[in-house]
Amino acid sequence: MPSLPPPIWADLFYSGAWNDISQDVRSTSTVTVTRGLSAESSSAAEPTSCECVLDSRGYKYAPRAPQSALYDLIGRNTGFRFGYKVGSPWAELPGGLDYNSLFVNDNAALDVTGDFDLRLDIALEDWSESQMLALRYVPSANDCWALEILDGVLTFLWSPDGTFASRVTQAATETLKAYNGQRLALRVTLDINNGAGGYELRFYTGRTVDDTEWHLLGDPIVGGSTTSVYAGTAYMEIGAGFTFNLTPAGGSLNRMRGKAYALKLLDGSTVKVNMNTRSATPGGTTFTDSTGLTWSRGGSASVFTNRHIRMAGEVPAWPPTRDRSGNDNYVSIAPAGVTRRMDAGNKPTDSxxxxxxxxxxxxxxxxxxxxxxxxxxxxxxxxxxxxxxxxxxxxxxxxxxxxxxxxxxxxxxxxxxxxxxxxxxxxxxxxxxxxxxxxxxxxxxxxxxxxxxxxxxxxxxxxxxxxxxxxxxxxxxxxxxxxxxxxxxxxxxxxxxxxxxxxxxxxxxxxxxxxxxxxxxxxxxxxxxxxxxxxxxxxxxxxxxxxxxxxxxxxxxxxxxxxxxxxxxxxxxxxxxxxxxxxxxxxxxxxxxTGFQGERAGDRIVRLATEAGYVASVAGETVFQQRMGIQGSKKLLELMNDCARTNFGYLLDARDRTEVIHRGQSTLWNQPPALTLDFKAGLISAPFKPVDDDKLTENDVSIKREYGSVPAREVREDGKLSVLDPEDGGVGRYDKAYTYSVETDDQARQVARMRVHLGTYDGVRYTRVTIDLANPRVFQMIDDILRIDVGDKLRLTRVPDDHGPDDVDVLVNGYTEEVGPDVWRITFNCVPGEPWTAGVVGSTTYGRADTAGCQLAEALDASETGVDVLTTAVARWIDSATYASEFPFDVRTGGEVMRVTACTGTTTSQTFTVTRGINGVTKAHASGQPISLAHPVYVAM
The missing domain is CATH 2.60.120.200 (Jelly Rolls)
Structure with a gap:
């Protein structure tokens, strides 16, 4: 069981460096960090804030006192960081031109003779910086492969025979967009023989090296001939090459600057290397991975560390406090993220x-x-x-x-x-x-x-x-x-x-x-x-x-x-x-x-920040970012929040640095759960109750384009949350009007549709989810918990029966973190996650489209496995005779989920063969009752 308080640390920035003040954080007081949106209906995140008490005996933290050891060194907006030393470590790689890496010596496990599949879990300090990521490459005789990032573009080099002359270089067709410090899993696959006389190379992004659903980055790259990857005898390295650190054009390439967590290498479907730094010991220099390979520190790479930054900001004031005796001096500080300073004053920005x-x-x-x-x-x-x-x-x-x-x-x-x-x-x-x-x-x-x-x-x-x-x-x-x-x-x-x-x-x-x-x-x-x-x-x-x-x-x-x-x-x-x-x-x-009309939302955020002397970075590929309308004269933070709002994403203080980050809407769709919380296993703390009201309901939305003309309007006219009167099956009209900065009237219509889509989610909402990190069962998941950030998905399983039979997905809108002598908990502010499930062509999970209208053609008892259905829309269900490989799939009717193992009939009247009670519910159903996919998907913006 973890002890309270957990091992915390804090730094102040003065004299040009970060200085440890951990010993002065008062252990008898609770430190509170608040981040992201404070409520589900909030339109913008508040500046990240922290409440912390520092011992100030000897007037140490009294910047006005000449006798203070920090006199003239600290003051308004002095840099502050707070965090824990807890959980599993990672490798910190400092970058630059010196050799710093993680490496493993040559081993047969490093050889890939079939299809090549490399996965790398890393966090880069700057994803736009050109860096070496991973390689097995000794020039001349052992040119095997190398993965680099060049100006934000993933680039893969490989040689079929180990020579430079035969080396092949291919770059992703889309720039990788991630905010500074963001942790991502990268994947490159090389199908050495695509069956058509060539090869096929793909780049992906994901959350972990073990993901089952990956996001394709750009387009597949098809070569005109088959290929292979030379096995050779070179060592494998992460972050730098001992003898090779060059771009494809021959220029010098920086070593990786950031954190390395895991590497997975597959030969086809066979796992050859499965390295995860969770096997390392904080402070150590070597460790053995799950495949028996020993990894070592190369050069001056930092030892393995588990020093998490939970809040980075600035201290705006140093209010002195003392007890009545005058013997106990302390300072209650309230560090805040840089967006607090960005929003200071009331002056609108210039044009x-x-x-x-x-x-x-x-x-x-x-x-x-x-x-x-x-x-x-x-x-x-x-x-x-x-x-x-x-x-x-x-x-x-x-x-x-x-x-x-x-x-x-x-x-x-x-x-x-x-x-x-x-x-x-x-x-x-x-x-x-x-x-x-x-x-x-x-x-x-x-x-x-x-x-x-x-x-x-x-x-x-x-x-x-x-x-x-x-x-x-x-x-x-x-x-x-x-x-x-x-x-x-x-x-x-x-x-x-x-x-x-x-x-x-x-x-x-x-x-x-x-x-x-x-x-x-x-x-x-x-x-x-x-x-x-x-x-x-x-x-x-x-x-x-x-x-x-x-x-x-x-x-x-x-x-x-x-x-x-x-x-x-x-x-x-x-x-x-x-x-x-x-x-x-x-x-x-x-x-x-012309007000940068048509500028992508993320590009505008970065430009606005740069013009004002701040640093901002963006997650979410440019092609998926919404185009902005005319930039007007508003306060800086308001302009940046306009971008996040139009892009249906988040604008936040970075958690680990005094910068601004934007998480675009494209990163919210189809996420794997960052954490799965089993209620019956005691992983969720009280209070835990769903909200099933009309607070967020919007079924008639008008969107006016800023500097535009007639508003676009979207109305939900059917379904339980439609504008129909309650006696006709709806909830009545909930009309809202908004003004958005978008480039075109067509975008205004898309925004209206998106708001109606989110505003007509037919399910209960879990607005608060609290977990107690002092709970031993919860603490076992500490690595995954401390990775969770605003916009991530949580999955709640085995919720109380009266909450409904299904797992519940929520997105983290914000959170409050409390740590002290008697408490260590995080309360997540959440919004429904199910509406953020988009259809993906070819996906086994997200690749199914619903019929748009189907009903039971007969009444069912609680055990019947032959189910007659009638499609009332245009598209019928697929039949198993024609589409055998597409079975099974799950459907839902009357709260029960059934697994369809076969379907006969090629007209709108069909018969399912089903397995009943997939979600634990088995009951009788009336004829005419709607039946649909159990897990519907939607069209993303």
């Missing part, structure tokens, strides 16, 4: 465009978003103001700060008034980095039918005969819908100009906001140039004999004076930005201007 410009470090930018009382156009980077003035000879209204609009989701900009002529001008800093290449961006809109003007960009030439000043000009004319591109030259005795091109059908005079970019790329004796409109290159060329320098100033001469038969209108202009050759592309700038 996507302004955020992107600021994060990309321009040489100069004038947003022209200054307030109505401003006396100039301020530089975003602290440079000189841009000035604007009217042609005094013509008059008219002065420009209006914040009077113009480029897009609804972008800050209001400078408005140039109709019937005015004027100049907008600004000088830029002298940038040596821009001497080799530069770009200037303008954003403008409106102006009416008679909008005319010229954007002029002067370089830093002196304007002498020996050092000409060059100018590139864009003259725009709304009456012809054209932009003329000119080059001018100014010297002491001669000047001149040249029309480089005319862009016809410019398309910028429609009253809407547009983006224009000029790019100059000086070469040795010539200069390349290009003009982009709305992210697309519309003109380019070369100025022979002319070498531009960096930019000196940027100017707009505008004319909005109406002529005969034409009208003028106000013009908006803003975000005039100057870049060197390392600035963002024209396409990236236009994406920012």
């Amino acid at each position: 996507a465009l302004l955020r992107f410009i600021r994060a990309s470090n321009p040489i100069e930018c004038w947003p022209l978003t200054d307030g109505i009382d401003s006396d100039g156009a301020k530089s975003l980077v602290g440079g000189r103001d841009m000035t604007y003035y009217l042609d005094t000879g013509f008059g008219g209204d002065t420009p209006v700060p914040q009077g113009g609009k480029l897009k609804d989701w972008i800050e209001d900009v400078l408005q140039l008034k109709a019937e005015t002529i004027g100049v907008l001008s600004g000088g830029v800093p002298n940038s040596t980095s821009a001497a080799s290449a530069w770009s200037v961006d303008f954003f403008m809109g409106g102006g009416g039918e008679i909008s005319n003007g010229t954007w002029s960009i002067n370089d830093r030439g002196a304007g002498t005969d020996s050092d000409n000043r060059y100018r590139v000009q864009l003259s725009y004319d709304a009456t012809t819908n054209e932009i003329t591109v000119l080059r001018s030259m100014f010297g002491e005795t001669s000047s001149g100009g040249l029309v480089l091109t005319t862009i016809t059908s410019a398309g910028i005079f429609d009253g809407r906001g547009h983006h224009i970019r000029v790019t100059i790329d000086p070469l040795a004796t010539t200069t390349d140039w290009a003009v982009y409109i709305d992210g697309v290159q519309r003109a380019s060329g070369n100025m022979s004999g002319i070498v531009f320098k960096a930019v000196r100033d940027i100017r707009l001469n505008w004319s909005l004076v109406a002529g005969a038969g034409f009208s003028s209108a106000d013009m908006s202009v803003g975000f005039i930005t100057y870049w060197d050759g390392n600035g963002p592309t024209a396409g990236e700038m236009y994406d920012a201007f």
Whole structure:
């Protein structure tokens, strides 16, 4: 039986390192960690929080006390970590270029002569980093195989004869997406002879090396000839090769940086190697696996450790406390995840465009978003103001700060008034980095039918005969819908100009906001140039004999004076930005201007975090992430939660580092249980009771697309939880309306369907599941328990009879963990897991489709095994004469699960041969009662 309190530890980060403070965590107080969503109806996770009491005798944790040993070392938002040393160990591999590995010497068990099947259970510190994962490879004579990850792509190398000349290299067709530190099982299978004269290679992801259902990563790769994997005499290594650490192209490859848990190698269906670090001893350097192989530490790889991090965050305050005698000083701290700081304050974020410009470090930018009382156009980077003035000879209204609009989701900009002529001008800093290449961006809109003007960009030439000043000009004319591109030259005795091109059908005079970019790329004796409109290159060329320098100033001469038969209108202009050759592309700038519409949810989370100086990573392949709508001006955490909400996933503080992670919806479907809890075995603690109410019911859902138009609507019109009145078999109408950030109206319909799907789950809900880790039976599962995180599936078995006869699947929405002298328990906040079961073509578990409507064609007694059924929908059941290999399968009627071993009939009237009472229920059933698959699947988003 585990003793209380369990072995805990804690660290503080100061003086550039993590420092152990375990001895100061008060053993008489309970430490509480709260993570994820606090309730089943919560829409977003709260910041991870911790409550902890530290002994502070000698004022150790009093950062304001000069006598404190930590004076000037700790303070607001000092880094904090908390965890246990308990359970089985793993191997910690530090990465880098030094040799660090787990290895086993050559043995016949390492030889695979048939189909190759390698499975690896690891957690990488950064899944996007190129690293060596596992190999059996000594160059020249023993080139057997190697598994690498290159920029997030799994890559497998093998040789049929042990030589480099015959080596084959194949990469997964889909990038592996996992959050930093996430633990995954990877699998690569090589069918050396696919029966069609070739081989077939597949990559998979899973939860453990023993999974029976794996997620195919990308597409199968088919080779044109059969192959084999050389057996050789090389040793097998995890994390690094003693003599081989190269990419397929020959470049150096980092050693694995992360944790190694298990490796399984099969020759066809025969297990050859089955290594699991659970067989190791914490602090040891070698161990023997279940197949009798001895694994050793290679190089300076860390010894085996079981030091779990349960919470990583920051300490926002150090409130001193003492007893009345003054002899017992302590500090009750409340460390929190980094999302707490991200959500501090009440300032909405800038627009996507302004955020992107600021994060990309321009040489100069004038947003022209200054307030109505401003006396100039301020530089975003602290440079000189841009000035604007009217042609005094013509008059008219002065420009209006914040009077113009480029897009609804972008800050209001400078408005140039109709019937005015004027100049907008600004000088830029002298940038040596821009001497080799530069770009200037303008954003403008409106102006009416008679909008005319010229954007002029002067370089830093002196304007002498020996050092000409060059100018590139864009003259725009709304009456012809054209932009003329000119080059001018100014010297002491001669000047001149040249029309480089005319862009016809410019398309910028429609009253809407547009983006224009000029790019100059000086070469040795010539200069390349290009003009982009709305992210697309519309003109380019070369100025022979002319070498531009960096930019000196940027100017707009505008004319909005109406002529005969034409009208003028106000013009908006803003975000005039100057870049060197390392600035963002024209396409990236236009994406920012349009609010990154269509950006994948995970990509937006990472970009938003990066722009704000945080680190975020994402689990869930890009192809399965929802596309986002226009990014508006909201608080940073709200924008990121919008992404998680649209993607039906979770945005969380990372458990083991001060970072943000997103678990996308694609990782929630069809999970194997992370933990199975047998109620009758005493594994679940009180309180344990189901909830069967209408709290989460939604059967009529309208989804409005943010910045969109008419909402999409989805209504459940049949079934027990439909909008039908209760007397007609439904529950009545539960209508809800939401606004989502999605790219298209079709996505809005998908979101509505998903909400109705989740909102019409016909089952009881277990909102809280508590387990007592001090219970010896529970403690036996400590390794699996401490791996569970938000979004994982729990399976509850042998629940009380009055709860129903079936196993219950729930997803962990969040949890509270308590550890102290008298308690060690975790209470999981849960939502139903059954709705997250999706159909998978070819899967033995998830590959069956229901009929969409079938009923008993006869009354049944409690023992009858011949069951007549009538399909009322279009598709009948498969018959065993035609589809013998697809039997058996389970069906459910009236709460009883029956196993169908045969089916006769090829019309809608068929007869099942069944085994009764698969779930322990056997009873009589009435004719006309619905019958369906016992374990239905759904169409995933």
